[in-house]
Amino acid sequence: MKIVVQVKLMPDAAQAPAIGATLRMANERANWVSGVAFEQGAPRAYELRKHTYADLKSAGLGAQAAQHTIKKVSDAYTTLRANIRAGNLGRPGSRRRAKAESKPIAFRPEAAHPFDDRCLSWQYDAQTVSIWTTAGRLKNVRFACSAGALKTLREYRRGESDLIERDGVFYLIAVCEVPEAPLNEDPSGFIGVDLGIVNIATTSTGYRAAGRGLNRHRKRQAELRRKLQAKGTKSAKRRLKQRARKEARHAANINHIISKKIVTTAERTGRGIALEDLTGIRERVRLRKDQRTPLHTWGFHQLGTFIEYKAHRAGVPVVYVDPAYTSRQCSRCGYTDRKNRVGQATFACRACGVTLHADDNASHNIDRKGEAVWTAGRESRAPATP
Template sequence: MKLTVQVKLLPTPAQTAALEATLLACNEAAAWASEVAFAEDVKRNFALRERTYTQVKERWGLGAQAAQHVIKKTCDAYATLKANLRAGNLGRPGSKRYRRATEKPIVFRPEGAQPYDDRMLSWQTAERTVSIWTVAGRMKDVVFTAAPEQLATLALYRKGESDLLYRDGMWFLNATCEVPEVAPNTEPVDFLGIDLGIVNIATTSDSEIMAGRELNRIRTRERTLRTKLQRKNTPSAGRRLKNRRRREARRAKDINHKIAKHVVAEAERTGRGIALEDLTGIRERVRLRKPQRVTHSSWAFAQLGQFIGYKARKAGVPVVYVDPAYTSRICAECGHSDKANRVSQAWFACRSCGFVDHADRNSSRNIRARAWELWRRGALSTAPAPPPRQRGGAGRERGITASGARCAGQAF
């Protein structure tokens, strides 16, 4: 299976200047190729290369491999845009959002990510350095650093392209690694049910609760501070906003990774599978009061499910998604279903048999039972592969990303 390992580069001032010039030239060339593709309606790799390859090399001084990657990046961005339009992610045909996505060529940010293959980038893992192509020539001995687990994965399994990325004043390389999969467990002894929520991020059928109190406090604090700084609207407030951006998302991602790792390890240790709720479309189905909308929109349930899924596949643990309907009002002991069973957010009390339990634990037990029933009927594991390596950098003036976010399948 493919995983993406992110390492941080520590370039010297001269190396930094060369990397900056390289990203600028590559993304200017990609923006020009995008205009040609849009104007002539040529968005396939070979056809666009025939029209733009020579100009990209000569005008921006790019090498042959870099020029080809620039053109391919442009075609990939249009392919992703087409898929989003087909899936309805940008509204219905004729809507304002749909028109804004289709009436102009895709624009690439000056600091967007640039792909590198092994001809343009060589790794010296033992020395923790890379040799990388730039418009100023080959830059050797560029130092990088990463966590010990990531370095081990990089040394053993790195294969394929890498992306050069600049974010928040730091340089990164995102390397693709081909990690061997563990043989899947086709005969789990049971399932570990996971109830996902906002107050409690995850509750297992083993009565383990991963509370979201700390994360919710952080989100409230960050949201309040952002509001104050935006109202102040001074240069110093703008600098503070820039410094704090993505901090909340990074914290939520870190917590989700830790929860996913713990859940998968517990299921692997006990020979069980993992049962998750299929919450697809919940944002469209649920109607909320205005004060609850921001909290609900910040709920990173899909990310947590994604992390659990690919870590489970890596460990050979089966994953089954079940219908979450009425799991919060059905008694896990007698099966009686009643809306009044859910006494409060935290407590469940069955009106039929008198069973009392934590509401989220009761739900997780129902999820476990549904998964076990599906598995006995022949359902297959739906543990997904980690998200494909996508290249950032393409977007519209309104901030719609045409080629996706990076590192959702980061190795931890």
């Protein structure tokens, strides 16, 4: 299983300008290659090299850096074509799709650029790296990371690492191949996870992660951004820049904590995890204007991704189930009715009279669906032998 480990580079006063100039030049050349690819109809990397490799070398990029620049542009166009085919950019003729198809792909000056083992070497004991730059090879560039991240790098790092700049700070994002634990082929049951906004996650084991704190944090951040944007002074803009991505980092940290608790419980009890397949929910539902911001800042996909990769590392099976009627169906008797959902937090069955917290009821329906999906997946679909 591939995961990424992010480390912070701490170059000295002489090293930082060289690293920054290299990153900016690589992305500037990537924009030029992107223009050539757009004019040539986005050819494959091999054909694109014929048109651009010599010019990249003469511009000052090394052989490996030039190859990576061409590959980065080719991969970007491959991703764009895949998104167009999948309909992620709208239907043919839509404004968003027309905008994406009408101009070359652009790369920001501080966008990520890949380095392989020929351009970048790691010294784990000294916590330094040696990296190629347009000003020559830089040695003894210090980096900082946690002890756990350093252990993962030392044991599992494979392939390329991306150099990126955020707010004047350089980071290396390294790819690590971490072995997965043997999958539990015979789980004793499934933990149903109901995802929501008021309660971020509610499990059928009784764990509930309330979203009140995160929602308050987001509301405070939005109000602060509004005030600083209205102020418009240099100091206000500087403050906005300092607080950029703070909300996203806070939400990601909370999702990491929640996912770790859910996966740890499943591993300890020998069960699997059942999640709702909420793909396309933002396009399907219609909400009032005051409800749109909470919906579009809802990090259900990120939480599901965190649960999935942590479960794979622990050998815990994960299944996705259809979320239809999980909030309307009684987990005790199976009666389904829209009127069963009395309020946001209250479920009262019209048939058997049971009263439960609505999220608890939904999580029990999800765990039952998870078992059915897991059993159906293990059953043979081959026709019977005559």
